[in-house]
Amino acid sequence: MIALGAHAEFIIAAYVGVFAGLAGLIGWTVFTTRQTKRRLEELGDTRSNSSAQ
Amino acid sequence: MSGFLSVLSREIRLSLRGGGEILTLVLFFVIVGAVVPFAVGPDKALLARIAPGIVWIAAFLAMLLGLEKLFGPDRADGTLALYRLADIPLSAVVAAKVMAHWLTAALPLILASPALALLLAMDGETFWRTVLSLLLGTPALAGFGAIGAAVTVATRRGSLLAPILIAPLSVPVLIFGVGAISASGGPDQAQAAALLLAALSLMVVVLSPFAAALAIDWGED
């Protein structure tokens, strides 16, 4: 890691905050995708299964 | 035109008959302004400096209060559905309602503003500029209010949602409204703010009935 100078804590906080936010956003997207797929399978949907292939 | 006038007179009659609703609104406006000195202290110089902001905030809040009854009761009793089928376009009905809303919710506040001016130690010149800026700016608030009320009329929690939606849109009205009163930027800036406020009001009053009518029309089935 390089030295970040006098204001290292602000730079680290900014990067950590943004990437935590992005991770949350990606995680949420993946979670809702999985959730809706599972629910569709439970309901026995034929259309979206065929379209998934 | 006769349809427009009959909607307008119906709205005004309804709110005059509404059991002192206008009086309650005025009371709310004055009380919000009168509470501020208790929070910031009775320092007359400070109060005189922040008085324009207080008057505008009080007017803004008071106009948000009346929004619920703009379209809510009409939707509940089916009048709104009849308006959609009426001969005159829905946007004309909404325009009449916006005008009635301004006459019953904004004009009384402006008439009551001398009371606040006295309590907040405004000088005469500032008071007249306040009246002018309220006259110029409240039509824009009424127009934004109509949009907010129309967008939320078909929802369940509309009464809480409308102020949240309108407040960010009303930022320019508050900025130019207070800017037209306070002399901090010199007379040139205050005049520019008053003109911008008038332009904003004209634009909002002309465009908001169409937007609100569209939202009502498409929010129903």
Added chain:
Amino acid sequence: MTIDTTPKMSWWNRLSHPGQFVVQTRPLVLPLAVLTGVLFVIGLWYGLFSSPPEKYMGDTVRIMYVHVPTAWLSQFVYATMAVSALGTLVWRHPMADVSMKAAAPLGATFTAMALFTGSLWGRPTWGTFWEWDGRMTSTLVLLFIYLGIVALWRAFDDQLRAARVVAVFTLVGAVNIPIIKFSVDWWSTLHQPASVFRADGPTMPGEILTPLFVMFFAFTFLFITLQLAAMHTEVRRRRITTLERRAARGDAR
């Protein structure tokens, strides 16, 4: 001799069928995700290790590599929503509804990130986390508009009805945002005659522009990827609602 009379579907019409939209665009998600990941790795390497500190701001310039892309996205996502709103109102394109709904939470998140990084940049540069500066204030107002739109979506049960109402409000917001921006700028210069800072001060040297550009594209592609994934999810969610309703009817019969 037979004449083929079946109407040929244009790509536009094909995309207007939700199921077809998912089929057509699903192959794009994985390559986009990989591209985004690669861009982020390159951008972070340039931004944190390879680029030198700036002459005046020192190392705090590195916050810019995450601040400028999020600030750009906060406006780009609103533009996406406004175009989608036009698609809903003018062409009644079914996917425009879905795009509008998917973009709102993404835009709110990016706007919040822009404010967060902006205030962390402001503390070392201006000496305060929050300055009522024109740019920050209008971004804050934009965040409120985003959150209002998200709340409006959630207030409706029927999402098709919600789409048209939200579209009207989104366009009202789009007309208003330039006015808000102008009024806030007017207001902040009135109250602070001396300009506090200039972001685009002297011309930026190349070693700062490179990571900025890479991060800019990384964030933009991330938004496109997430937007597509969220749209697919929303299409599936609507399908679930239809199926659940059908199941409920079947049980009652």
